[in-house]
Amino acid sequence: MKPFLFKINALAKNILILIQPHVILSFLIQPFAFFAHFLSLTKWIAQQPTKGVYKDAFSLFRNYEHRYDLYNYVINREQLKNAEIIYIEMGVCGGGSFKWWMENNQHAQSQFHGFDTFEGLPENWGYFFKNGDMHAAVPELADSRGHFYKGLFQDTLVPFLTTSNIKEKRKVIHLDADLFSSTLFSLSMLYPYLQKGDIIFFDEFNVPNHEYLAYKIFTESFYVNLELMGSVNNYYQAAFIVK
Ligand SMILES: C[S@@+](CC[C@H](N)C(=O)[O-])C[C@H]1O[C@@H](n2cnc3c(N)ncnc32)[C@H](O)[C@@H]1O
Incomplete structure (x- = not known):
């Protein structure tokens, strides 16, 4: 039975490739993908x-200030205020969150590395x-x-990682982005460079086709166990610890 179904599966796929359904149905790609990832997100939640x-x-409206409550929760729970950390921020813009972390971690040996084009998003976001x-x-x-x-992550991150000594240190x-x-x-x-105890914040986690999808693909493809520490704004901001 199995070999027969296997053949039927291949046959159906080959016929679909031949008739090129996208010619009339490609308008469905975006909404179907969004809907699938949205269902995946709510199931995950x-x-x-x-x-x-x-x-x-729970709140119907987003309050951006709540992300600082999440930062404070993590910094207190993990006793990071006076600990040596390597803070890496992907997406700095005006430096709001970057400066918060510098002000709230005073260890003299801590390092704070921020990456950004500073020329804005490299592509449309929604x-x-x-x-x-x-x-x-x-x-x-x-x-x-x-x-x-300054520059695209795709150009700046790897040179930074290969020339810095961050693996052994606690990372936030x-x-x-x-x-x-x-x-x-x-x-x-x-x-x-990740190790147990490193902390990862997402600032727009509950966006189905973007940060949530990146999280899902990353954790499933690299077999990385990220344990949820907390979230605010209905999972818009979320913090994880590497297990
Ligand atoms: C939401 S803003 C960052 C906000 C900032 N962390 C704060 O708290 O104010 C997102 C930033 O990500 C940057 N960005 C997104 N993708 C990028 C990429 N591939 N390379 C470099 N910068 C990128 C954009 O330039 C933008 O400034």
Whole structure:
């Protein structure tokens, strides 16, 4: 029976390739993909443990200030205020979150590395944000522990990783690039440097076709166990610890 079904499966696929259904149905690609990833996201949310995991109250509207509650929760739980950390931020823009972490970790040996084109998003992000949106001047820093790397992650991250000594140190990685491509690229390149106890924040986690999808593909393809530490704004911002 199995070999027969196998043949039928191949036959059906070959016929579909021959008739090229996309010619009339390609308008379905986006909505179907969005819907599939949205279902996957809500299923994932339903599977998350609630015990020992920080979560703000459900709210119909997003409050961006709540992300600082999540940062504070993680920094206190993991006693990071006075610990030596390597903070890596993918997507710096004006430096809001970058500066928060520098102010809230005072260890003299901590390092803060921020990556951005500073010329805005390299591609459209959904319907609302266009290529070039979010451009900002490279932020001024009075603290010499901070460094910025201007350019596409695809050009700047690997040279940084191969010349720095970050593997053995505790890392806090902040993924705030919004885009699927940028987030998946960052996670994939950072993978060899990850170790147990490293922390990964997503700033737009519950966007089905972008950060959530990058998280899903990364964890499933690299067999990485990321345990949820907390979330705010109905999983818009989420923090994980590498297990
Ligand atoms: C939402 S903003 C970052 C916000 C910032 N972390 C904050 O808290 O204010 C996203 C940034 O990601 C950057 N970005 C996205 N993809 C990128 C890529 N592939 N290479 C470099 N920068 C990228 C954009 O230029 C943009 O400035």
